[in-house]
Every structure is written in structure tokens, then in C-alpha cells.
Amino acid sequence: MPVVDVIPLHEAARERYLNFALSVITSRALPDIRDGLKPVQRRILYAMFQHLRLYPDARHRKSATIVGEVMGKYHPHGDAAIYEAMVRMAQDFSLRYPLVDGHGNFGSIDGDAAAAMRYTEARLRPLAMELLEELRRQTVPMRPNFDGTLFEPVVLPARFPNLIVNGASGIAVGMATSIPPHNLGEVIDALLYLIDVPQAPLEVLVERFIPGPDFPTGGRVLNTPASLLEIYRTGEGAIELRGEYQLEGKTRLIITSIPYGVAKSDLIEKIAEHIAAGKVPQLTDVRDESTDEVRIVLELRRGADADAAIAYLLRHTPLQMRFHVNLTCLVPTENPEVAVPRKVDLKTLLQAFLEFRMKVVVRRLQYDLEQLERRIHILRGFEQIFGALDEAIRIIRSARDKADAAQRLMHRFQLDELQADAILETKLYKLSRLEIAAIRQELEEKEKQAAALRALLADEAARWRLIREELQAIKARFADKRRTTIAGPDEGFAYNQEAYIVDEDVYVIVSRDGWVKRQRSYTDVQSIRVRESDAVGWVLPGSTRATVGFFTNYGRCYTTRIEALPSTTGYGDPVQKLFDFSDRERVVGVVVFDERALPQPMPSPKTEPELFEDRGEPQVLGLHLVAITRLGQTLRMPIDSFREPSTKNGRLFMRLETGDEVLGVEVARGNENVCLASRNGYVLIFPVAQIPPVRSAAKGVIAMRLGKGDEVLGFTLASAAREGLEVETTRGRREIVRITKFEVSRRGNRGRQIIRRGQLARVMLPPVEIRFNGQR
Structure with missing residues (x-):
């Protein structure tokens, strides 16, 4: 029976994976520090x-x-x-x-x-x-x-440091490399300086010779000199790289170079997509006029801001990108056939090349010397038999074969096998007096060359001079001008999202079920399309550059720009498509943060004191948002806290107890009355100024004290005597809660009971319809 070796699976897997990883690292993905x-x-x-x-x-x-x-x-x-x-x-x-x-x-x-x-x-x-x-x-x-x-x-x-000059990229197992290319002339200048000053600090090499990478596609490096120095010191970091562009006339932007590794067609396609979607209103078209040089033409609208267009493209297209540097390569060990991966700094790369170059030059000189000595040795053999040339010819003629002739010559003239074979292979005419003179002249020249090589091998400084001369010759033949500009940080383009939104007046329409859209106009609320069994909840005007906040029953506010809402006369989209709503979370309040759609703030009491005489409450100027919950809690917070766009997760504005939820959110000037009603038939009116304002998410204070099993049905803010909250009883009777019928009380009371039998069934909430300049 065959012998079966049983080995643990985890040991076999570890051993084989390590072998695989080592093979990928040393034989596939990483470059050698010596030849790159x-x-x-x-x-x-x-x-x-x-x-x-x-x-x-x-x-x-x-x-x-x-x-x-x-x-x-x-x-x-x-x-x-x-x-x-x-x-x-x-x-x-x-x-x-x-x-x-x-x-x-x-x-x-x-x-x-x-x-x-x-x-x-x-x-x-x-x-x-x-x-x-x-x-x-x-x-x-x-x-x-x-x-x-x-x-x-x-x-x-290699006679030049290819690793630094051409760079490299690769992904191995557990490590990777990403080395940017550099200018050949600059790198050679740094090597020449390092030959003269081996202890030169990295700062000098970077500041004087290698200011940064030089990519084949050009571009502008935006890093500071300090950040580039840190990248070269640590062997890793990110290089901010931007394409170059220029204004041609008043209606054209010309992109003349693109970042390294970016496909030009992909860049143009991305730009075209943004233009077609209307996200860059400053641009009307893009086309490629490139030949051997990059020339991407961007057509500007007349009078458009070119800087705004460029700022958008730099942020949303590959016209600006990051090149991540990782100076990992294979470094040789004592065994020349074995190299190990290591992350190095720039000076180590340069020094490793010079050390390798010195070893190559030594081996080259030794090889040349060996070849010279071999030739000298043969020439001396010719010289040795010249005085007895006739005797040598007789020996050769009397020999049985070539081997016998070689043995006789070696014995007679004290030659070795190499010399004897060379003599036997030489044509007779070359042994004439004229040719012997040429042989002696060659011997003299070869001996001089050999002496020069021995002197070089014995003089390290002379070998460094030789390496310097060879590097200078390569620079003179192959070096060219830098293509990439080291520009440093550019503060010239501040990204402002509003600059890319076409400013137009629209109406934000939100249904009770949370479907949102925007329309440029409408005739009346009844003409607005909504889904079956749904109803219009809010119709609010605003500019596409303004923001709109959606307040939910879970005490969160989700803010976005009106421009982001779907523009349609259809049903629109569910608000959950824009944000990450929780299960059963729904919109209970909508506020457009356009000044024309908001009420005018309260005037200062110093200018119009008659508005404040009979309040008896502390007045907090500025617009606020008022929220009331089902369990009777209330909160007042500054409107400015919610103007800026939020993340998809929104902002928390009210901390709710278990089982509680927000019923609604309305904008308050500060002089309104809060009118609210509970299911058991209690109503309460109190000044909004009695709600203390807060600046961050809070539990709030008691708005209405509720009896056991009771809950708030709804509320409204009334700023005029005839305004109020309309409620309907379970028997179908309707009542309006307003200050002309019910006295203004204080926050936290139970209120007045308006029904003895039955309960209140619901509050009547007509659509919130506001025209521009805050007119309902």
C-alpha cells in the first residue's frame, strides 16, 4: 500500500501561502532597488x-x-x-x-x-x-x-537610477509599491553631489536638486516643500496632483495637461456628464482638440466665472487627484541573488544605486583587466618566438599533428597552452618583421592600459571620478526639461456649492405621506398632483439655492438644497430617497430657509415698544422653530441651527421619551400664541414666549399637562385674533380654538374642557400654503 503522510491542514496552508507570498513579493510585484x-x-x-x-x-x-x-x-x-x-x-x-x-x-x-x-x-x-x-x-x-x-x-x-527616474507600481501580498517618476537631470545632479558629499542630509538633496516628482503627463504638484520632504523622509505620503489649464480669450478654458494615470477620454466623459446634468452652469460644452499635446477645450458661457467652473471640476472630476507614494522595493542582502522588501527614503535609494554602481564598475574593470592580461600574455608568446622563428617553423613542420606541435613549442620556448594555441592559429604572414613590429606596439599599448586599470582598481577616488564622468555623459545625452510644475498650495479656488446652482424661484411641495417635488408654478392647491389617498401638506416658495428642512416625528431634521429635489409636475419622490429614515419615521413639518418665505422677525423693543407692553414675557428676538409632542412636551430652538445641509442621517433636535413623537414644527416670530387641543377635549392657549429657547437637542418643557390616557392631537401658532386651531369632535361638531373664544392661559396648565361627552376626533390641518414674501 502507498505510504500516506498525514499533516495538519493549518500547517500546510500556512507553509504554502507563505511560499506563494514570497514568490509574488520577490519574483513578480516589487522592483529591485538597483535597476528599478x-x-x-x-x-x-x-x-x-x-x-x-x-x-x-x-x-x-x-x-x-x-x-x-x-x-x-x-x-x-x-x-x-x-x-x-x-x-x-x-x-x-x-x-x-x-x-x-x-x-x-x-x-x-x-x-x-x-x-x-x-x-x-x-x-x-x-x-x-x-x-x-x-x-x-x-x-x-x-x-x-x-x-x-x-x-x-x-x-x-544599470548606468542610471531607473527606479527613481521611471518609478514603479505594484501590489504584492501584504505590501505594495508606488514610486513616482522623476527628472533624469535632477536625479543625476543629486547623485553627483552625493558622490562629493556622502554625508549630505536629505533636506539638501530635496531643496537643491530633487524638488518633487516629474510625471510624464505634466501637471502641478500642490504639496508644500515641507510635506514633500516628509514624503521623501518616511517613504510614504500623498502627492496632490492637478492638471494644468489656461484661459483663452473670454469664452474658452484650455486644459493643457492631466494628472498622471488618468485616461484623457475618461476625464472628458466625466466633464461632459456634469455639463449635461447642468451641474456646471458656467460651461456649455467640452471637446478634445489634442494632437501630440493635450488640449481639452471647455466652452464658457458669456460672462461666466471661469474660476468657479475650474473649482467644480477640480472637486468632482479626476482633473485633480492624489498620487499615493510608497517607496517599497527589493533591497539586496549579502547573497546577491536574494533580496528582501523594505520601505526606504529618497537618500537610501540614491546611495543604494551609487553603491551598486561602484560594484559594477569594479567588476567591469576587473573583466577588462583580465581580457588585457590574456591578450598581453599571448603577445608575449609571439615576442618570445620571434628570435627563433625559423626553428619554430621547423618544429611545427616536423610535428605529427597540432597537439604534437603545441607540446614541442611549449617545451622548446617555455610557453603555456594558451600561447602555443595562439601561435598555431596565426597565419604565417603575420609573423613577418612588419607584423612583429605591430605586435610589439600593441603589447606596449596593452600594458599601458593594464597599468591604468590596475591604478583605477587601487584608487577608489579615481573610480568615483569615472562614475561621475559616466553619469554626466548620460545627463548630457538624455536629460530634458521638467514637465511637472512644483507649484505648492493654491488658495485661489474656493469651492462654493451655490455657484453651480441655477438660481430660480420654485415651490417646494410636500404631501402628507412624504412625497416631495419642486415646481416652477401652480394655479391652486387642488391642481397639484398627488397620489390617490394622499393630500398636499405644504406648499412653500424658495430659491433653488436655498435649503429646505424636513422635520420628522422622531425628532430629527433633514436639510437639503431645494435644487436637489426632483423637478416635476408628477408625484415626485418619497423623501426617504433623499435621506436615511428609520422605520415609521415621517415628515411632520417643513421649513424653507429662504428669507422671502419666512415671516419677518420681531422688531427691536427699542424701536417699537408698543408691541411689547402687554406681554409680560421675556422676548427673544429672531425666528425660532416650535415643536410639540403627543405627550405634551414643547421645544423652541433658533431657526439658524438647521439652515445648512445635513448628512443623510439628519440632525437630532428633540430627545423623546419612549412612546412619544413630534406632532409638528412651525416657525415663530415670538409674538404668537400656541393653540393646542387634546383627545379628551381639553384646549389650551399660551404665548409662545413662555417656551424657553434651547440651542441644542433637548427634552423640552411641558406645554400641556395631560390626564391619564390623554394625548395632544395637534397645535398651531396664531398671530392674529381670528386665527386658531380647528378641531372636530367624535359627533362631527367643529370648534375653532382661538383667543376670541378662550382666554390666554399659561404653559403647563391642563387647559379648558370644551366637550363633556365623547372626545375630539381630530384637528383640521389645511395645507400650509405660503407665497413669496411670507404671504399665505
């Missing part, structure tokens, strides 16, 4: 260089050929991933300095995908050769490929 490449990118460049010879002066080859070469020899993980990686290295809007020269459709800044690999062609760019050329001189360690048939470089011998 992920394994798939490195393998693509190596295959193009080593096997396909796709140098910048070579003809383009089909991308399918390149992908097949990489997948078959080095990266057996699917052709799609390889092709996508190669496409990105060819896009000048993805990499600040592309490494692949693509021929054909390699995608666009609009977000278009590249053509299939069978249609496109590619070769290496000159800058990519700066990453690869020194491979010929054994400058980096090699390791076997996946099947052990070939060798591939552990890292490329």
Missing part, C-alpha cells in the same frame, strides 16, 4: 538584447516574437502579462523615459489598449542600452532560468 525593474521587465529587456539583438539601430521585430522568446526561455507565466509589461515600457505617458521603441499601436493616453502582439513591432531605445551594455563584461551575477537550460542576470548593470 521587476523580473518580467528585466527578462524582456535581456531577451531583446542578448538573443534577438534588437538594438536601437536594428530593425523592429514583431512583438509576438519578443513575447515568445521571453516566455519560452525566462518567464513562463503567460503571454498577456509579458506583452502588457512590454507595452507599458513603450508608452511615453506611462514611463517618464520609455525603454522600448514601439512601432504600431501601443495604446494612447485616452486609455485605448494596444493592438494585438501580432500587429505591433518593437526594439530597444538608446536609454535602455545604458541598462544593458555592460552585461557583455560580466558585471552582474547570473542565475539559471526556470528550467536550468540558460542563465539570466539577477539584476541589470
Whole structure:
């Protein structure tokens, strides 16, 4: 029977997941700090260089050929991933300095995908050769490929810091990287300074040489210098990036650059959606006039505020976004083939490249010296047999074969096997006197070169000078001007939501069942459409820029702009569509916070004292909201506390006891009387000034003292003698509670009983209809 090993599931799962995580981190997602490449990118460049010879002066080859070469020899993980990686290295809007020269459709800044690999062609760019050329001189360690048939470089011998220059992004298991691109000239200047001053603080490097990222699509960085320095010090943070724009004439805004990673077509689509929805009334149209440069044209209305339009787009479209920096990469250990993930700062990135560069230069010099010494050794062999050339020829002619000739020459002239083989492979005419002179001259030159290399290997300062010269040569050949502007914080655009609402007068209509809408006009309340069995509850005027508050039976107020209400002559929408109402929560009061729809506040007693002579109550000036509950509690609060839009959860204005609920909310000037009635037939009138005002949510005070089993049916605020609360008894009789029939009492009384038999059935609540300027 086969042997079965029994292992705990949790141990097997942990071990396999850790192996998977390690593979993703080290072999897929994170770049190496030395050459700035992920394994798939490195393998693509190596295959193009080593096997396909796709140098910048070579003809383009089909991308399918390149992908097949990489997948078959080095990266057996699917052709799609390889092709996508190669496409990105060819896009000048993805990499600040592309490494692949693509021929054909390699995608666009609009977000278009590249053509299939069978249609496109590619070769290496000159800058990519700066990453690869020194491979010929054994400058980096090699390791076997996946099947052990070939060798591939552990890292490329980069001559410039590709990780900082082109950046990188990737998501591994439990970690990620997001490194922004930078300007090549600025980075090299920082490296040159760091060579001269190894202890230079990070502050100097950032302030003098690398002020911030340089994205391939341009844009403006809005961070302060201090925040950018903190990002470079900690290795993480957010960069505020904004597209650039300019005013052309009086009716056009031109967007000239967009944030990094944003598809131009997506940005235009977002802007068009906002314009079509009327959310940016300053703009009438958007169109794309881009060629090689970005040019998005925004048409302004005549006389419109361009700053307001830009402020809206910056807030609601990808024209401004955040680039989250995470300087995590693979850092080598003592074993050159093993690297570990680590979050580093900017100076560490620069120093790591310089240390790597020094190791590459040392290995390159050692390789060159070995090749020179090999050639010198052969030339000395030629020189040694020159004096006995005829004898050497006789030895060769008398030998049985090449091996015998080599042995005889080695014995006669004290040569080694390498020298003997070189002599035997040399054509006879090269052993003439003229050629021997050339050999001696070459020997002299090679010895001088070897001496120079030995001096370089023995002098670290000289090697740093060599590295400096090579960096300066790369800067002179490839550096260009900065594309991204480091602008700092911009206080020029204050977002004001009212600027994007078309100012028009409408009527807010709310039904008793809580359906809301807005209409520009209506003839009379009976003409307003409501659902069957529903009725109009409130008709209140206001500007679309004003706000409206919905007060509910659960003691909460929900405020929104009138512009947000559906504009229709139909039924409208349920108020629950705008807010997060609780179960059985309903609207019991509506207030439009437009000054023209509100009553005039009480005048000051200093100017009109006759209005205050007979009150005997403390007067609180300004408009207030009065609420009364079913169990007889009341509350008065300033109206200004509810003007601003709320969240979907609203604001609490009254704390209710269990089983209690708010019956209604009305606006008070301060000189009204509260008229209310209870189910057991009691009515009470008292001045609204007797309700003490509060500024935050509270339980309130007693409005009417109720008997056992009694409850308040309703209330109203009466400011004139003939105004009052109409009630109906269970026998159908109607009565109006007003000061002409019932005396004004004090808050907290039980009131006067108006019915001996039966109860009050309901209060008659006609629609609250207000015209502009507070006229009912």
C-alpha cells in the first residue's frame, strides 16, 4: 500500500501561502532597488538584447516574437502579462523615459489598449542600452532560468537610477509599491553631489536638486516643500496632483495637461456628464482638440466665472487627484541573488544605486583587466618566438599533428597552452618583421592600459571620478526639461456649492405621506398632483439655492438644497430617497430657509415698544422653530441651527421619551400664541414666549399637562385674533380654538374642557400654503 503522510491542514496552508507570498513579493510585484525593474521587465529587456539583438539601430521585430522568446526561455507565466509589461515600457505617458521603441499601436493616453502582439513591432531605445551594455563584461551575477537550460542576470548593470527616474507600481501580498517618476537631470545632479558629499542630509538633496516628482503627463504638484520632504523622509505620503489649464480669450478654458494615470477620454466623459446634468452652469460644452499635446477645450458661457467652473471640476472630476507614494522595493542582502522588501527614503535609494554602481564598475574593470592580461600574455608568446622563428617553423613542420606541435613549442620556448594555441592559429604572414613590429606596439599599448586599470582598481577616488564622468555623459545625452510644475498650495479656488446652482424661484411641495417635488408654478392647491389617498401638506416658495428642512416625528431634521429635489409636475419622490429614515419615521413639518418665505422677525423693543407692553414675557428676538409632542412636551430652538445641509442621517433636535413623537414644527416670530387641543377635549392657549429657547437637542418643557390616557392631537401658532386651531369632535361638531373664544392661559396648565361627552376626533390641518414674501 502507498505510504500516506498525514499533516495538519493549518500547517500546510500556512507553509504554502507563505511560499506563494514570497514568490509574488520577490519574483513578480516589487522592483529591485538597483535597476528599478521587476523580473518580467528585466527578462524582456535581456531577451531583446542578448538573443534577438534588437538594438536601437536594428530593425523592429514583431512583438509576438519578443513575447515568445521571453516566455519560452525566462518567464513562463503567460503571454498577456509579458506583452502588457512590454507595452507599458513603450508608452511615453506611462514611463517618464520609455525603454522600448514601439512601432504600431501601443495604446494612447485616452486609455485605448494596444493592438494585438501580432500587429505591433518593437526594439530597444538608446536609454535602455545604458541598462544593458555592460552585461557583455560580466558585471552582474547570473542565475539559471526556470528550467536550468540558460542563465539570466539577477539584476541589470544599470548606468542610471531607473527606479527613481521611471518609478514603479505594484501590489504584492501584504505590501505594495508606488514610486513616482522623476527628472533624469535632477536625479543625476543629486547623485553627483552625493558622490562629493556622502554625508549630505536629505533636506539638501530635496531643496537643491530633487524638488518633487516629474510625471510624464505634466501637471502641478500642490504639496508644500515641507510635506514633500516628509514624503521623501518616511517613504510614504500623498502627492496632490492637478492638471494644468489656461484661459483663452473670454469664452474658452484650455486644459493643457492631466494628472498622471488618468485616461484623457475618461476625464472628458466625466466633464461632459456634469455639463449635461447642468451641474456646471458656467460651461456649455467640452471637446478634445489634442494632437501630440493635450488640449481639452471647455466652452464658457458669456460672462461666466471661469474660476468657479475650474473649482467644480477640480472637486468632482479626476482633473485633480492624489498620487499615493510608497517607496517599497527589493533591497539586496549579502547573497546577491536574494533580496528582501523594505520601505526606504529618497537618500537610501540614491546611495543604494551609487553603491551598486561602484560594484559594477569594479567588476567591469576587473573583466577588462583580465581580457588585457590574456591578450598581453599571448603577445608575449609571439615576442618570445620571434628570435627563433625559423626553428619554430621547423618544429611545427616536423610535428605529427597540432597537439604534437603545441607540446614541442611549449617545451622548446617555455610557453603555456594558451600561447602555443595562439601561435598555431596565426597565419604565417603575420609573423613577418612588419607584423612583429605591430605586435610589439600593441603589447606596449596593452600594458599601458593594464597599468591604468590596475591604478583605477587601487584608487577608489579615481573610480568615483569615472562614475561621475559616466553619469554626466548620460545627463548630457538624455536629460530634458521638467514637465511637472512644483507649484505648492493654491488658495485661489474656493469651492462654493451655490455657484453651480441655477438660481430660480420654485415651490417646494410636500404631501402628507412624504412625497416631495419642486415646481416652477401652480394655479391652486387642488391642481397639484398627488397620489390617490394622499393630500398636499405644504406648499412653500424658495430659491433653488436655498435649503429646505424636513422635520420628522422622531425628532430629527433633514436639510437639503431645494435644487436637489426632483423637478416635476408628477408625484415626485418619497423623501426617504433623499435621506436615511428609520422605520415609521415621517415628515411632520417643513421649513424653507429662504428669507422671502419666512415671516419677518420681531422688531427691536427699542424701536417699537408698543408691541411689547402687554406681554409680560421675556422676548427673544429672531425666528425660532416650535415643536410639540403627543405627550405634551414643547421645544423652541433658533431657526439658524438647521439652515445648512445635513448628512443623510439628519440632525437630532428633540430627545423623546419612549412612546412619544413630534406632532409638528412651525416657525415663530415670538409674538404668537400656541393653540393646542387634546383627545379628551381639553384646549389650551399660551404665548409662545413662555417656551424657553434651547440651542441644542433637548427634552423640552411641558406645554400641556395631560390626564391619564390623554394625548395632544395637534397645535398651531396664531398671530392674529381670528386665527386658531380647528378641531372636530367624535359627533362631527367643529370648534375653532382661538383667543376670541378662550382666554390666554399659561404653559403647563391642563387647559379648558370644551366637550363633556365623547372626545375630539381630530384637528383640521389645511395645507400650509405660503407665497413669496411670507404671504399665505
